[in-house]
Amino acid sequence: MTELEPGRIDFYDGVAPGLRDDTYRVRVTTTVEHSATADHAGAQPLEVFTEDRWVRVAGAKYRLDPGEILSVYPPPDSAGPYTTTLGHVVLRRRTLPWEKAVAPSTSTPWLALLLLDVNEATVNRNAAAPDGTRCTTVSMGAEAARAALPLRAEVPLLCHARQVAPGGPDTARDDDGWVAVVMTGRLPAQGRTYTMCLVSLADHGAVLDRAGVPATVTLPVLHDWTFTSGESGTFQNVAARVAQDAAAFGLSAGRPARLAHTRRDGTPGVALYRGPIVGVPGGPAVAAEGETDVSLSTARTLGRLLAAADRSLVRELSEWCRRDLMSGLGPPAFAAGLAPGDFTPGDVAAETVARLAGATADPWGVPGGVRRPHGEGGTAPAPAEARGPNGGGPPNGGPPGTTPQDTESGTKGRS
Numbered sequence: 001m002t003e004l005e006p007g008r009i010d011f012y013d014g015v016a017p018g019l020r021d022d023t024y025r026v027r028v029t030t031t032v033e034h035s036a037t038a039d040h041a042g043a044q045p046l047e048v049f050t051e052d053r054w055v056r057v058a059g060a061k062y063r064l065d066p067g068e069i070l071s072v073y074p075p076p077d078s079a080g081p082y083t084t085t086l087g088h089v090v091l092r093r094r095t096l097p098w099e100k101a102v103a104p105s106t107s108t109p110w111l112a113l114l115l116l117d118v119n120e121a122t123v124n125r126n127a128a129a130p131d132g133t134r135c136t137t138v139s140m141g142a143e144a145a146r147a148a149l150p151l152r153a154e155v156p157l158l159c160h161a162r163q164v165a166p167g168g169p170d171t172a173r174d175d176d177g178w179v180a181v182v183m184t185g186r187l188p189a190q191g192r193t194y195t196m197c198l199v200s201l202a203d204h205g206a207v208l209d210r211a212g213v214p215a216t217v218t219l220p221v222l223h224d225w226t227f228t229s230g231e232s233g234t235f236q237n238v239a240a241r242v243a244q245d246a247a248a249f250g251l252s253a254g255r256p257a258r259l260a261h262t263r264r265d266g267t268p269g270v271a272l273y274r275g276p277i278v279g280v281p282g283g284p285a286v287a288a289e290g291e292t293d294v295s296l297s298t299a300r301t302l303g304r305l306l307a308a309a310d311r312s313l314v315r316e317l318s319e320w321c322r323r324d325l326m327s328g329l330g331p332p333a334f335a336a337g338l339a340p341g342d343f344t345p346g347d348v349a350a351e352t353v354a355r356l357a358g359a360t361a362d363p364w365g366v367p368g369g370v371r372r373p374h375g376e377g378g379t380a381p382a383p384a385e386a387r388g389p390n391g392g393g394p395p396n397g398g399p400p401g402t403t404p405q406d407t408e409s410g411t412k413g414r415s
Contacts, residue, residue: 076225
């Protein structure tokens with residue numbers, strides 16, 4: 001399978017499975033022949049055995065494994081300017097929309113994504129499926145069904161497959177870079193709440209023909225979520241509205257909000273907060289006794305969380321840190337005090353251990369004369385009688401009663 005270069009996405013009308021959901025006959029024929037010569041010339045069939053076996057290929061029909069859903073848009077329970085965007089669902093298995101066909105056609109996908117106003121449809125999460133199990137269904141009137149359901153000719157146009165380059169969207173939870181996408185053909189209106197339903201059309205092909213829509217249409221639901229279509233606008237309008245809302249709450253650069261705050265030591269206090277949009281004054285914040293300005297700390301944390309949510313950035317940052325660490329360790333022969341001949345060629349593990357050992361032996365570069373064992377406290381140099389050759393103490397500046405080797409071991413342990 002060809003791997004795409006970074007940033008590339010290929011679109012396909014569809015990806016047909018090896019076998020569609022159906023019943024298939026497997027016929028096994030065994031022929032026994034007899035020949036009087038070693039080269040089987042003139043062989044004559046003595047008997048022919050034939051046996052048939054029927055195999056049923058069946059996939060999801062009334063329920064779908066949640067792991068098959070990679071992502072949906074608009075996001076569940078969200079509110080935003082969605083009046084100019086078509087909702088869609090991204091499926092892990094690239095052949096899923098084409099594994100069944102809507103009779104009598106053999107090319108109409110069996111999945112459709114319906115955009116339904118919450119007031120024009122009813123979702124039942126404990127309905128009885130024809131196979132005796134429980135499933136989720138959505139019921140709507142004929143008028144709502146005609147508005148939400150695509151025509152038979154439109155169903156193939158609302159399904160497609162994508163091959164996405166590694167690191168691209170929707171590939172973090174996918175295993176091969178191939179996904180299937182089912183879209184809705186209906187745009188939401190402003191100021192209304194909607195339910196998105198991924199429905200099965202496998203046994204309901206008649207509803208795709210407008211003349212065959214009954215008074216009440218009930219379809220199996222494989223996945224659903226809700227969202228609200230709010231006001232649209234440019235970023236400038238949204239930012240201005242946020243600033244206006246902040247002013248209504250008394251937030252400004254020189255007049256932050258004061259909120260109850262618990263300090264790191266557990267004591268109560270007051271936090272000054274300006275919000276992510278309101279600017280910071282040119283001078284330092286004026287905080288009274290017991291008040292802490294948390295605006296910059298909050299913005300810094302928000303930025304770190306946003307960066308951590310970017311998978312490609314985290315991957316590149318980790319790779320940069322790894323290269324920086326390895327390049328700063330230096331040659332292993334000098335870092336670990338070993339000769340080049342002490343390494344087996346290609347022994348990457350041993351070389352890495354040696355590099356790390358040399359780099360972490362004394363990462364802070366603390367002079368020996370000011371080192372003190374853990375538990376004795378203080379950072380002042382040792383007294384004269386405990387110093388090096390001139391003070392009668394150990395030559396490496398360690399405490400009295402220790403040998404140089406003992407002190408060095410203790411230093412490594414503390415590092």
